[in-house]
Amino acid sequence: MNIMDPKSLFNKMHLFYGDQNWWPGEGFEIAIGAILTQNTSWKNVEKALKNLSKASLLNPHAILQSKNDFLKEQIKPSGYFNQKSIYLKNLSKLWIENPNPSRKELLAVKGIGAETADSILLYLLNTPEFIIDTYTIRISERIGLGSFQSKSKWKEYFEKKIEKKISIFNEFHALLVIHAKTYCRKTNPLCSSCFLREDCQFGKKNLDSI
Ligand code: SF4
Incomplete structure (x- = not known):
């Protein structure tokens, strides 16, 4: 079995x-x-974003000034709308004061955890922050890249192992998401047809036992 590292994982997924x-x-x-994507699928987020767009609520000033019930109604399709309406107002408040917040400032906002902060930093503020989500950890652990106790340790690991470049971090995260949804699913992963099976500890074990 070849030894896999984040760089070769990226190259193989990108090629595929x-x-x-x-x-x-x-x-x-x-x-x-x-x-909005916290604890829900992007399909539901799209519905909520469409509502917000129709209601002209895609900017921090409009969100902050909106009536709570009205805002909740617009984001209902994304679930947890009571909390998320508060989080959106918290973020809007910060954004109006400082439209270029640091990771520390984002993390200080109630409702913004590491994954949300890093998504905002990477995709909106063009800052090379590697996003760690459950998909990243699932695939990495199954392949056998390593085993870390916390998301922050995984983040350190990836940021050390791959070139700190926005375009690579951006693509890598997207590739991990698509792979987790298509092949490396939580239950019943499609190891027998996965292009990574020869390099994957879990996949190998899974297939050897068939
Ligand atoms: S072989 Fe199986 S466990 Fe390994 S990456 Fe592919 S789908 Fe996931």
Whole structure:
């Protein structure tokens, strides 16, 4: 079995899937999407973003001035709308004061955790912050890249192992998401047809036992 590292994982996924050119949306809409996508699928986020767009609520001033019930109604399709409406207002408040916040400032906002902050930093503020989500950890652990106790340790690991470049971080995250959704699913991963099976500890074990 070949030894896999983040760089070869990226190259293999990129070769297989091609450029992903993520993240959908532009401007402050990206930050809104990063909050709305917490605990839900992007399909639901799209519905909420469409409502916000129709209601002219895709900017921080409009969100902050909007009536709570009205805002909740618009973002209902993304779930957890009570909390998310508060998070959106918190973020809008910060954005009006400082439209170029640091990671520390973002993390100080209630409702913004590391994954949301890094999505905003990478996709909106063009800062090379590697995003760690459950997809990244699932694939990395199954392949056997390593085993770390926390998301911040995984982040350190990836940022040490790959070139700190916005375009690579951007593509890498998108590739991990697509791979986790198509092959490396939480239950019933499609190891027998996965292009990474020869380099993957979990895939090898899975296939050897068949
Ligand atoms: S071989 Fe299986 S466990 Fe490994 S990356 Fe592919 S789908 Fe995931």
